Each structure stands twice: as structure tokens, then as C-alpha cells.
Amino acid sequence: MQKVLIITYYWPPAGGPGVQRWLKFAKYLPSFNVEPIVYAPENPNYPITDDSFLQEVPEGIRVYKRKIFEPYGLARIFSKKKTKQISAGIITSKNQSPLEKLLLWIRGNLFIPDARKFWIKPSVNFLSQLIEKENIGIIITTGPPHSVHLIGQQLKKRSKVQWIADFRDPWTSIGYHDKLLLTASSQKKHKQLEHLVLNEADKIIVTSNTTKLEFSQLTTKPITVITNGYDTYKERPVPLDAKFTVSHIGSLLSGRDPLNLWKALSELVMESDEFKQCFRLQLAGVVSRDVIASLESCGLGPYLDLPGYLSHEEAMELQRSSQVLLLIEIDSEETKGIVPGKVFEYMASKRPILGVGPKEWEVASLVEASNTGIIFDYQQFKEIKDILWQWFLEYKKGELFLPFAKTEQYHRKELTRKLSKYIGIWE
Template sequence: MRKVLVITYYWPPAGGPGVQRWLKFVKYLRDFGVEPVLYIPENPHYPLLDESFLQDIPDDLKIYKHSVKEPYRIAAILSSKKTKRISSGIIQTKNQSFLEKTLLWIRGNLFIPDARKFWVKPSVIFLKGVLEKEGIDTIITTGPPHSVHLIGYYLKKSISLKWIADFRDPWTTIGYHKKLKLTSSAEKKHKQLEFDVLNTADKIIVTSNTTKQEFQQLTNKPIKVITNGFDGDIAASDNLDSKFTIAHIGSLLSGRNPRNLWKVLSDLVNENIDFKNAMQLRFIGVVSEEILASIAEFGLQDFIEIVGYVSHQEALAYQKSSQVLILVEIDSQDTIGIIPGKLFEYMAAKRPILGVGPRNWEVAGIIDETETGRIFDYADDIALKNVLLNWFQDFQKGELQISSGSIEQYSRRELTRKLVEYI
């Protein structure tokens, strides 16, 4: 069986979406004749933990580890709350304290490409021995953090091997990049590193067509789109909420603030007593203070239920029991190619998806193809209101459902098949 070394920062017990992509690939690689070998940090700083992911690790999986020095541990002495928020990707855009502005400047300008950069050189030295010992000639790096790609870059430069770089998110065009208070020199360094990685890797994997088109402007190397997906059965729940729950699963960052949705919900609450009595806004995961302030501005604070972070298994249960699932992306041209991993689990839950995102958002095509919901931009009020009202009327009749057609192509096992064909 052919061996492949997978180099990733996020691995169980890490929680959140970043860990799931390669955990699921590794889970199914052996089914297609590939034996994965893992390389992960020995002492990582994970903002979120989820022990339930441990059950998906294949038996007898060989895992190599090496320690990593992370500045987040030092910064946490100054402010553990702000440090955890920044390392989770939650960047407040308003009312930033001097400390938070300072931490952001340091993060963006001194730790390039990111705060895990100190793991690169020790890993390159360590992995040369591992590759020789295991007889491995193919490696896969996955980012963010994009410093992981630099491990592949330096290994490729020093020894003969095949390197595949997997980008779960873009690099210099990702939403939070512009919030890092980068100097022109730092911005140039980021772009140069991105260019170097894209033009040194043998093959590239991305999660969206938009990112593929973006990278094709920078390199002639082969690029394959392999999206994220869902694992498990496609099945509707027999235990739907009795209230008209409109739920968001996962972190809701400051930039993802669909004010038109809050306005429409406020209007419906004020105009329709049945809607008012039935509606509930449920948030599973971290919600930024700016989002909560906007919801309160529209008088919806009494309809909020904040559950907080839960295990992945619990999140799946909430998805299946909710009446409507919210999917939100930042309103920016830079985010039209961002396809949240939760989209595919939403589809498998067979509940209507209500999306608000940038105009020409790539997610809209997937939603239309699978007939799993509706997508709106941030300026859309009337159509959004009509859809919500129609869904509420179907809810009242006990008929709120969707078809979830043709979504098997997004199962984790099928996506692993595509991965093996590519590598």
C-alpha cells in the first residue's frame, strides 16, 4: 500500500471546522489503497477542543509529533480572552482596545505568515529522517495555518519528493487578512511566500472554483477543486423543534453580520403574531459582541438562545432538529469563493438553508444544484422576507422540508476517492 505523509497543524482533540477535512480524508484513505502517516505538533495551542473527533482516527495510524513554540502562550499572559479570540479568527472591527490593536499588529507584521512559523525549521529537520525511515516520497501539507506549507516548501527544496499543497482557505485574500494592520513590507512578504508555495508545489488542491481561478493567475501548476463535505447518513430528523427555530451552527464573526436578516425577522415579529410566538434564534458556537448588538438594535434580543460551543456530534443533532439553518459569509468580493464546511453538513441534515452572503457567492450554485435552500445578498429584503414567510407557513402545516437531491457527491468517502485519483 502506498504511503503518504500528511502534515497538518489541526488534529483531534482540536475542535472546529479546520480539523475535519483531513481527519475525514485520513479516515477513508486506506479504502483506496493509500496508507496515511501523520505529522502534527506535539504541544499545539487549540482555541477549541472536541474529544468526539478522536473516534474517527483510524486504528494503528502512525503519527509523528514535534514540539512547537507559539507566541499565543506568551500573549495570553497579557489577555487570555483577547488572545483566544484572535487565534480563533474572531477580530472585532469596532471599539478595539490598544492591547488588541497591538496584538493584531504583532500577529500580522512580526509573525509571517502566521504565529506557527516557529514550527517550520525544526519540522523540516525532523521530517527528513521520518521520510527516509518510512520510505515515503509524497507529502501533503494543509493550511491554514499557511506556515505548514513552508514545511513542504523547504522539504521540496532540499530532497526529492512529490509535494501537494492543500488550501482549505485562500492565503492573502482571506477575509481577516486585511484586518491584520499589515505594513507594505509585511504584505509583500505574504504575497511572495504565497507565490513561492504555489510555484514550488507539484500539485495544488483548493476548496472552491473561485480560489482555483485566483491561483491560476499566480501559477501554472495543476490545481484541483475538492470541496469539504459531510460524513454519515443523509437522513431527516423525526424530532424537529416545536418552535420555528432559525439556527446558526459555528462561530459567527463580526464581519458576518446580515443586518437585512435581522430587519426582516424584526418586521415579521411585529407584523405577524403567530410568527412572534413561534420564532426563536438559536446560536451554536461563539457569537461576536457586534452581532449581538445588531440583533438587539432590531429588538430581537428576547428571541435569542445562545448555546455556545458544543461537540461536533451535538452540533449535528442541533442541525437536524432546527427548522431553518443560517449560513452567512462576509459581504466582500474577496469572499465569493469561501464555501463554509458546515454547508455540506447542513445539506445532509435535510433542513432548509437560508444563506446571506456576497453577490455571486459560489455557495449559491451548490444550493441551487442540490435544491437545499435559498441564498440572498446583503441588500435583499423583500425576497428574503417572502421566503421566510413561506417557510413559516409550511412549518405551521408541518410541511417544511427540502429535497436534498444529488448531494452524495459531497460525502467524505466520495471526496477521498477524488483525492486519491489526483495524488
């Protein structure tokens, strides 16, 4: 059985979508003659934790950990709340306080590529010995944080291993990158490090075709797309909500604020007493104050339910009980290639997906090809309102279902099969 070292910042009890990708790969890799060995931080500063993921760590897997120094711990002295938001990538673009601007400037210019950079040197020293001791021939780094890729870059120079860099998100083209108040020299440094990683890794994995196209302009190294996916669980029966519940699960950053969607819902509430009595808007996870203000300005405050962060198990149940699932992305050129991990679990729930994102959003083709919903852009209003009304009428008849959903290719085991072939272990 081939040993593969997975170097990741996010590992249980980390919460959110970032941890699930390699947790699931680690679960299924032994089925393809691969022994995953995991390296993760011992004392990380996770913005979200979810103890339910601890139960999903494969039995017998070896996980090595070393301490990490993170400046976020010191920054909490000034503002615990703001530091946690920045750590989670929640950057409010409107009405930033001087403290927020200062923290962003420090984050963007003093900690390049990110605030986990101090983990690089001790990790390289420790892992160099581990690679030799365990006779490991393949290492995989997964980012963000992209400082993890610099661990891989230095290990390749020392140990001559095959290094595969997995990008769950882009680097310098990610939506929040231009909000970090970068100086020209800092921006140049980010670009240099991105170029270094893309050209010294042996192979590259990305989660979208858009990112593959972007990276192919920067390197000639092999690049493949392996999306995120969904897994199967022992699920207890969950009844559909009696109300016409429209739910979003996950963070709603300031830029994820589709006014035409809120206006469409507002008009339906005003025009139909029946819709008004049945409708509930459920936003589970961290929701920015800008989005809440928009909802209240549209008169949707009375219908709003904010349960906060849910465990993965709770989120899965909410997905299956909701009448409609919302998928929202920031409206920008940089987000066209962002494929949120939750889209695949949305698909698996077999509930209709209503998405709002940038024009030519890559998610649109995935959702529509799988017969699991429909995606709109931010400028569309009548179309959004019409589909909501259509689905509401089907809900009233008890006929709001997706009988022809096609999602098998996104199962975690099938994705792991693709991974094992790409790294050259399983044929």
C-alpha cells in the same frame, strides 16, 4: 499500499471545521490503496477543542507529533480572551482597544506568515529522517496556518518528494488579512511566500472554484477543486423542534452581520403574533459582540438562544432538529470564493438552508444545484422576508421538508476517491 505523509496543524482534539477535512480523508484513504501517516503538533494552542473527534481517529493510523513553540502562549499574559479571539480569526473591526491593535500588529508583522512559524525548522529536521526511514514519496501540507506549507517547501528541497499543497482557505486574499495592520514590507513578504508555495508545490488543491481562478493567475502548476463534505454516522432519531427554530452553527464574526435578515425577522415578529409565539433564533458557537448588538437593536434579544460552542455530535443533532439553517458570510469581494465546511453538513441534514452572503457567492450555485435551500445577498430584504414567511407557513402545516435534495457527490468517501485520483495513486 502507497504511503502519504499528511502534515497538518489541526488534528484531534482540535475542534471546528479545519480538523475534519483531513481527519476524514485519513479515514477513507486506505479504501483507495493509500496508507496515511499524519504529522501534527504535540502541544498546540487550539482556540477550540472537541474531544468527540478523538473517537473518529482511524484505528491503527500512525500519528507522529513534535512540540511547537507558539507566541500565543506568551500573549495570554496580556489578555487571554483577546489572544484566543485573534488565534481563532475573530477580529472585531469596531472600537478596537489599544491592546487589540497592538496584538494585531504583532501578529501581522512579527510572525510571518503566522504565529506557528517556529514549528517549521524542527519539523523539517524530524520529517526529513522520517521520509527516508519510511520511504515516503508523497507529502501533503494543509493550511492555514500557511507556515505548514513552508515545511512542505523545505522538505521537497531536501527529500525530492512529490509535494501537494492543500489550501482550505486562500492566503493573502482571505477576509481578515487586511485587518492585521500589515506594513508594506510585511504585505510584500506574505505575497512572496504565497508565490513561493504556489510555484514550488507539484500540485495544488483548493476548496472553491474562485480560489482556483485566483491561484491560476499566480502559477502554472496543476490546481484542482476538492470541496469539503459530509460523512455518515450512526444517528439516533432527533425530532424536529416544536418551535420555528432558525439556527446558525459556527462562528459569527463581526462582519457576518446581515442587517436585512435581522430586520426581516423583526418585522415578522411584529406583524404576526403566531410567528412571534413560535420563533426562536439559535446561534451556536462564538458570536461577536457586534452581531449581538445588532440583534438587540432589532428587538430580537428575547428570541435569542446562545448555547455556545457545541461538540460536533451536538452540532449535527441541532442541525437535524432545526426548522431552518442559517449560512452567513461576510459581504466582501474577498469572500465570494469562501465555501464553509458546514454547508455540506447542512446539506446532509436535509433541512432548508437560508444563506446570506456577497453577490455571486460561490455557495449559491452549490446550495441551489443540490436543492437544499436558497442564497441571498446583503441588499435583499423583501426576498428574505418572503421566503421566511413561506417556510413558516409550511412549518405550520408540517410540510417544511426537502424531498429532492441531491448531495451524494459531497460524501467524504467520494471526495477521497477524487483526491486519490488527483495524486495519482488510484484509478
